[in-house]
Amino acid sequence: VLAFDRVPWPRPDLLHKAGRERLGGKGYDDALARARIAQAFGRLIRRGDDKGVFLMLDAATPTRLFASLPPGTEVQRMGLADAVELTRSFLNPAPA
Numbered sequence: 067v068l069a070f071d072r073v074p075w076p077r078p079d080l081l082h083k084a085g086r087e088r089l090g091g092k093g094y095d096d097a098l099a100r101a102r103i104a105q106a107f108g109r110l111i112r113r114g115d116d117k118g119v120f121l122m123l124d125a126a127t128p129t130r131l132f133a134s135l136p137p138g139t140e141v142q143r144m145g146l147a148d149a150v151e152l153t154r155s156f157l158n159p160a161p162a
Contacts, residue, residue, distance in 0.1 A: 067153060068110045069121040073131065074102040100134035107135055119153045 076082045076098045086094045103122075110118040123146065132141050144152070 067119045067121065067157070068106055069123060070103075070106070072124045073122070073127050074099050074106075096128075096130065100131055103131060104134035107139075111136075117156075119156055121149055121153070123149075 076095055089097075107120055110116075110120055125143075129141075132139075135141070142152075
């Protein structure tokens with residue numbers, strides 16, 4: 067299980083400001099956030115047969131940021147209680 071409590075937007079320091087001015091404003095911020103999401107997901111899922119749960123707990127996460135996830139990745143928007151229950155059932159499936 068990997069959980070982000072918020073979107074990993076870049077911190078607005080001097081280096082970020084210079085990069086943002088040179089490389090395209092808001093698009094630069096999106097690219098950095100997508101790269102961080104993709105890197106974290108890649109640490110959770112390393113091979114095709116790996117399974118895991120990636121939670122983005124920030125309800126204001128723009129859908130466009132999920133473009134960095136591998137094709138076929140299922141994205142669901144839900145409240146925290148539903149996410150906890152779905153994660154619990156995924157990690158501990160009922161016996162067949």
